[in-house]
Amino acid sequence: MxxxxxxxxxxxxxxxxxxxxxxxxxxxxxxxxxxxxxxxxxxxxxxxxxxxxxxxxxxxxxxxxxxxxxxxxxxxxxxxxxxxxxxxxxxxxxxxxxxxxxxxxGHDTGASAMMMLMKFLAENPDCYQRVFEEQRGIALEKRAGELLNKDDIRKMKYSWNVVNEVLRLSPPIQGMFRKANADFTYAGFSVPKGWKIWWNATSTHKVAEYFPNPQKFDPLRFDRVTITPYTFVPFGGGPRMCPGQEFARVEILVFLHNLVKKFRWELLFPNETIIVDPIPTSLKELPVYLYPHSGP
Ligand code: HEM
Structure with a gap:
């Protein structure tokens, strides 16, 4: 490509x-x-x-x-x-x-998100089941060989909640640098003009005030509350926000659709270590057992 x-x-x-x-x-x-x-x-x-x-x-x-x-x-x-x-x-x-x-x-971020998506879905069978039902409903409305379109992607509401929850708990990009344009004080810290600042998605996504019970994998939290601006930042924020966000959404959801339509899976090593260097990666490349669905 x-x-x-x-x-x-x-x-x-x-x-x-x-x-x-x-x-x-x-x-x-x-x-x-x-x-x-x-x-x-x-x-x-x-x-x-x-x-x-x-x-x-x-x-x-x-x-x-x-x-x-x-x-x-x-x-x-x-x-x-x-x-x-x-x-x-x-x-x-x-x-x-x-x-x-x-x-x-654009490449490694999406790959990391999809890998962690498979990990979280394997660990949360109830969420997998809901994703499966949503995706199967969409698949059943298609003619044989008909490709997914924008409306189908829009219908993947629960699946997108799941992806967001994965991106919240395991953001592919942990944070990014900014340069202070002026002196400012934040949370009692003085930052002089010209300093380099690291904003961090991982810790921002765990603030309990915005994400109650922050360690819990809970995709429906995105339905229950309106997310406060700049608290959920897997794609960054402001003028340098990721321009590939929409592409990533389509890429991940199309992958998920085709995967759950055909398979469920189990992790070969349930407690496999995930390292973040600099993006979340599985030490053993997250091998899984794939089980094709039986029946139509
Ligand atoms: C799950 C997938 C992805 C995640 C989590 C992600 C995340 C991010 C983040 C956090 C930033 C920094 C934003 C900021 O500084 O405020 C960024 C920047 C960027 N992303 Fe993505 N991204 C993803 C996919 C993609 C894709 C698919 C593309 C292109 C096809 C892409 C292209 C870019 C580019 C060009 C920038 C730099 C933007 C700039 O500095 O103006 N990203 N991304």
């Missing part, structure tokens, strides 16, 4: 570098062999080099003067055709930066 590079060895190599880069995103910026920051900088350089090669090869293979009609469209070719606010083509560096941003921001 990003590069149209079908070579599995190349994909594996790039994925490894992306993981190295991701591990260094929240590391101390110590540029010294062996540190996470050092490895991340080197991974970024490899990715950069490889993606520049992809851009150059696309440029060479594009028919001169044509509208690139025959070309397989992927993220890089869309970015190559994009124009900025002054009508200028994007530089190679901007194209590469966008690919890296979308890969890190």
């Amino acid at each position: 990003f590069t149209s590079m079908g070579d599995p060895y190349w994909q594996e190599k790039i994925l490894k570098e992306f993981n190295g880069l991701l591990k260094g995103v929240f590391a101390l910026p110590i540029y010294f062999p062996g540190t996470r920051h050092y490895k991340a900088v080197r991974s970024a350089a490899v990715i950069h080099r490889e993606l520049i090669k992809v851009i150059n090869s696309k440029r060479r293979s594009r028919p001169r003067g044509s509208d690139n009609g025959g070309e397989v469209k992927d993220l890089i070719s869309y970015l190559m055709d994009a124009r900025d606010e002054n009508g200028e083509a994007l530089s190679d560096k901007v194209i590469v930066d966008n690919v890296i941003l979308l890969m890190d921001a």
Whole structure:
């Protein structure tokens, strides 16, 4: 989707570098062999080099003067055709930066959310049953082979509550940095202008004043109360809020629909350790037993 590079060895190599880069995103910026920051900088350089090669090869293979009609469209070719606010083509560096941003921001976050969704549903069979019934109801209204549409997604109300509860208890992005534009005081702490601030979703989502009994997995809490602004922030907030939020919603709900329609599952290791580094990941990759539903 990003590069149209079908070579599995190349994909594996790039994925490894992306993981190295991701591990260094929240590391101390110590540029010294062996540190996470050092490895991340080197991974970024490899990715950069490889993606520049992809851009150059696309440029060479594009028919001169044509509208690139025959070309397989992927993220890089869309970015190559994009124009900025002054009508200028994007530089190679901007194209590469966008690919890296979308890969890190859009890929691992969704994967982590879906993994934790499977974990929570396996641990809460009553919630699984309600999700199953909601999704089966939607599936039964479809003709054979008919794809889901926007109205179907809108009908997935309980399922979305479940996803939100997963994102509350296990936000894929724990928080993000901001810079103080002015001196201010918050909760008795003075923050000088120019300081870097870390806002944290994990602890914000556990404030009992806004989320009573905060450790409890309770998807219906999203139906009972109106969520106070800036208390539920898996996608951040303000002008830099995640622009992929709607895409993530569709991606996760479509995945959930197709999964529960066909299977229920059990965790192979019920108490498997989840590490957060920097996104929630299962140490053993959350293996499950899948049981296909019998009957129609
Ligand atoms: C469950 C999935 C996702 C979660 C939990 C998530 C969460 C976040 C968070 C917390 C931020 C920082 C917001 C802030 O600073 O206020 C962010 C930024 C961003 N996200 Fe997502 N995201 C997800 C999926 C996606 C997807 C699918 C895409 C793209 C297709 C995407 C693209 C971005 C981009 C480009 C930014 C940077 C925005 C900026 O700085 O202006 N995200 N995301």
